[in-house]
Amino acid sequence: MVTDPPVKLTPVSYVVLGLLAQDGPSTPYELKAAVGRSIGNFWSFPHTQLYTEPERLAAAGLVREKQEATGRRRRTFTITAAGRRALQAWLGEPASFSRELRDLGLLKLFFGGLVDPEAVRALAAEQEKAHLRKLEDFEALEREGRTDGDAHRRSVLRMGLLYERAAARFWAEVAAGALPEPDVER
Amino acid sequence: MVTDPPVKLTPVSYVVLGLLAQDGPSTPYELKAAVGRSIGNFWSFPHTQLYTEPERLAAAGLVREKQEATGRRRRTFTITAAGRRALQAWLGEPASFSRELRDLGLLKLFFGGLVDPEAVRALAAEQEKAHLRKLEDFEALEREGRTDGDAHRRSVLRMGLLYERAAARFWAEVAAGALPEPDVER
DNA sequence: CCTATCATGTAATCCGTTACATGATTAT
DNA sequence: ATAATCATGTAACGGATTACATGATAGG
Numbered sequence: 001m002v003t004d005p006p007v008k009l010t011p012v013s014y015v016v017l018g019l020l021a022q023d024g025p026s027t028p029y030e031l032k033a034a035v036g037r038s039i040g041n042f043w044s045f046p047h048t049q050l051y052t053e054p055e056r057l058a059a060a061g062l063v064r065e066k067q068e069a070t071g072r073r074r075r076t077f078t079i080t081a082a083g084r085r086a087l088q089a090w091l092g093e094p095a096s097f098s099r100e101l102r103d104l105g106l107l108k109l110f111f112g113g114l115v116d117p118e119a120v121r122a123l124a125a126e127q128e129k130a131h132l133r134k135l136e137d138f139e140a141l142e143r144e145g146r147t148d149g150d151a152h153r154r155s156v157l158r159m160g161l162l163y164e165r166a167a168a169r170f171w172a173e174v175a176a177g178a179l180p181e182p183d184v185e186r
Numbered sequence: 187m188v189t190d191p192p193v194k195l196t197p198v199s200y201v202v203l204g205l206l207a208q209d210g211p212s213t214p215y216e217l218k219a220a221v222g223r224s225i226g227n228f229w230s231f232p233h234t235q236l237y238t239e240p241e242r243l244a245a246a247g248l249v250r251e252k253q254e255a256t257g258r259r260r261r262t263f264t265i266t267a268a269g270r271r272a273l274q275a276w277l278g279e280p281a282s283f284s285r286e287l288r289d290l291g292l293l294k295l296f297f298g299g300l301v302d303p304e305a306v307r308a309l310a311a312e313q314e315k316a317h318l319r320k321l322e323d324f325e326a327l328e329r330e331g332r333t334d335g336d337a338h339r340r341s342v343l344r345m346g347l348l349y350e351r352a353a354a355r356f357w358a359e360v361a362a363g364a365l366p367e368p369d370v371e372r
Numbered sequence: 373c374c375t376a377t378c379a380t381g382t383a384a385t386c387c388g389t390t391a392c393a394t395g396a397t398t399a400t
Numbered sequence: 401a402t403a404a405t406c407a408t409g410t411a412a413c414g415g416a417t418t419a420c421a422t423g424a425t426a427g428g
Contacts, residue, residue: 010415011293018297029379039296042287046417051381056415074380091294091301095309097316099289099353101228105281106345107197110225111204112338115277120338123281130283152298152306155360159292162352167285170345196387215407232389237409242387260408 007060009086012045016053017087020063020079022149027074028054038153041138042160062086103167105130109174124175128168135164193246195272198231202239203273206249206265208335213260214240224339227324228346248272289353291316295360310361314354321350 007013019034020026026034031050054077057063062083067075079087105127112120138161142154193199205220206212212220217236240263243249248269253261265273291313298306324347328340 008414011288011290012415014293014297018300021300022297027379028381032379039293042289043293044286048381048418049416052415087297087300091297092305094312095291095294097291097313097320099287099291100230101285101287101346101349102197103228103285104197105283105285106342107200107225107229108277108281109338110342111200111208111273111277112341113336114204114207114273119278126280127283134283150299152295155298156292156296159353159356160287162356163287163349166348166352167345170348174341194386198388213407214409218407234390234409235388238387 007056009090011043012049012053013057013062014087014090015039015043016050016057016077017062017079017083020077021084021087025066025076025078027076029074031077038149038157041157042163057083105171121175124171128171128175131164131168131171135161135168138164193242195276197229198235198239199243199248200273200276201225201229202236202243202263203248203265203269206263207270207273211252211262211264213262215260217263224335224343227343228349243269291357307361310357314357314361317350317354317357321347321354324350 015035016031019031023030023034028047028051031054032047035045035050054063054065054075058065058077061080063077063079065075065077067073105123108123109120112123138157141157142161201221202217205217209216209220214233214237217240218233221231221236240249240251240261244251244263247266249263249265251261251263253259291309294309295306298309324343327343328347
């Protein structure tokens with residue numbers, strides 16, 4: 001049994017491994033589509049990574065690559081037994097606490113003291129609208145059942161929905177209050 | 187007027203510029219502390235960036251560096267007029283929609299179909315607890331008023347609080363339902 | 373046929389992260 | 401004094417992003 005060179009497995013690695021495990025052999029383009037429909041909604045990365053990452057994983061023996069000999073010469077990637085082991089190992093260990101809310105709107109709000117109140121209000125209005133739009137997307141997805149995947153996948157979309165709902169309400173408050181004094185008697 | 191080499195300004199750049207603008211001249215360590223107390227709660231990055239990023243900004247003429255001649259030889263960074271202009275320009279333009287929920291727990295849940303239900307329940311329990319803990323932190327901060335900064339800074343912490351609350355509830359549902367069938371008659 | 377867009381990548385760059393390290397300060 | 405931890409960095413690496421590019425397919 002040959003030992004492949006070790007690679008650091010990143011979240012993207014597990015996205016690829018997981019999708020290959022759940023959906024079966026896929027081309028990068030199919031991965032891209034699957035991501036866009038699901039994870040991409042709350043954890044995005046450029047499509048190029050879905051071309052390069054499987055390559056990395058192939059070098060590590062965690063996926064196998066097969067390329068069409070003709071036409072588009074598509075590359076189809078398949079998860080290997082070693083890949084499944086790595087994925088299961090990761091899924092098995094505790095996730096601990098690791099979440100980032102990387103929101104440029106919030107970042108700007110954080111520095112709201114540096115601009116005039118009108119600008120803050122504009123920001124809040126814009127953000128509220130954006131989150132409402134996203135919220136509607138999610139609600140439509142849920143309603144129409146146009147979500148693919150199992151219950152867990154849908155569950156994740158639901159968390160996205162809950163977040164958008166909270167965010168929209170939050171920004172509405174900011175837009176209304178402009179300067180939200182904390183619990184001053186209104 | 188000399189034109190400095192252009193640099194790409196990243197979110198971290200604006201964090202540094204913003205903190206220097208709001209809190210005045212600071213050392214990297216002070217920046218680190220300020221971040222840890224506030225933004226770090228929802229957008230974290232390693233302390234080393236708060237040493238290297240001001241350097242980059244200095245090279246671009248957006249901040250000025252002054253170093254102690256003795257002792258620790260601390261470096262203190264001050265925002266320049268050009269720096270303020272860059273910051274204001276960024277604050278002025280629309281933030282559009284850009285938010286990432288990079289949560290490893292959610293990622294694992296997404297692939298919950300690949301493990302046994304018991305593992306999912308364990309994940310959910312663990313995550314709920316973690317979010318509750320964080321929630322308590324935020325609530326304590328809000329209650330005790332130990333938050334520093336102006337209303338906007340506190341406002342951002344409040345969004346963090348809302349998120350943790352939603353997340354905790356979400357994970358509780360997942361832990362209870364294990365397999366959340368969407369809107370099956372309970 | 374021509375045009376749009378779909379599909380599929382390569383290459384270069386660089387920011388973010390990890391690993392490492394050491395002098396100053398404070399506590400015991 | 402000594403240990404602990406506070407404070408302050410440097411250097412290297414590589415994954416993530418950006419920019420660019422081109423062949424296939426479908427629609428008009």
